[in-house]
Amino acid sequence: MDTFLAGLLVFVMRVADMSLDTLRLLFMMRGRKVLSGVIGATQAAVFILAVSQVLRGPLNFWTVLGYAGGFGIGVILGMFAEEKLALGFAMFRIYSSAHGAEVSKVLREAGHAATEFTAQGKDGMVSVIICTVTRKAAPSVHALIDQVDSNAFVTVEEVRPLQRGYFRH
Numbered sequence: 001m002d003t004f005l006a007g008l009l010v011f012v013m014r015v016a017d018m019s020l021d022t023l024r025l026l027f028m029m030r031g032r033k034v035l036s037g038v039i040g041a042t043q044a045a046v047f048i049l050a051v052s053q054v055l056r057g058p059l060n061f062w063t064v065l066g067y068a069g070g071f072g073i074g075v076i077l078g079m080f081a082e083e084k085l086a087l088g089f090a091m092f093r094i095y096s097s098a099h100g101a102e103v104s105k106v107l108r109e110a111g112h113a114a115t116e117f118t119a120q121g122k123d124g125m126v127s128v129i130i131c132t133v134t135r136k137a138a139p140s141v142h143a144l145i146d147q148v149d150s151n152a153f154v155t156v157e158e159v160r161p162l163q164r165g166y167f168r169h
Helices: 002-029 033-055 061-085 100-109 135-148
Strands: 089-096 115-121 124-134 153-159
Touching: 002 033, 002 061, 033 061, 089 100, 089 135, 100 115, 100 124, 100 135, 124 135, 135 153
Parallel strands: none
Antiparallel strands: 089 124, 089 153, 115 124
């Protein structure tokens, strides 16, 4: 039973370690230096505790399983937590062959900045609308676009604003 409990302890520590590691990496990519450092220090301490538990005495099935399983589950939980936090900005690029002006209008009426221009597409002229919003607003913006033009081609990418501009917060 002691080896099973040791494996469970290692599993819990690795879930915490990898959840923190995933968040640290994602915050680091978004330029959150201090937060990344604090998370990294905490994550390193948990990692050392987990590894020391695995390497204490002869290797056993439960601690190795706990280590590996905690690694995988921790990554998934870290990504889930980051999605729920939804920090940062998302840039929508909307290509509409028939309803570009209406999409822009609806986005602006909802309080979002929308830049619209005309471009040549494969089958003729299209409106291209660019709209950068907070990631938390992304699902509602996508719903607005879909209400107006469900046939629009829409891409979303994560962006880091450099300077100025209008963002509804």
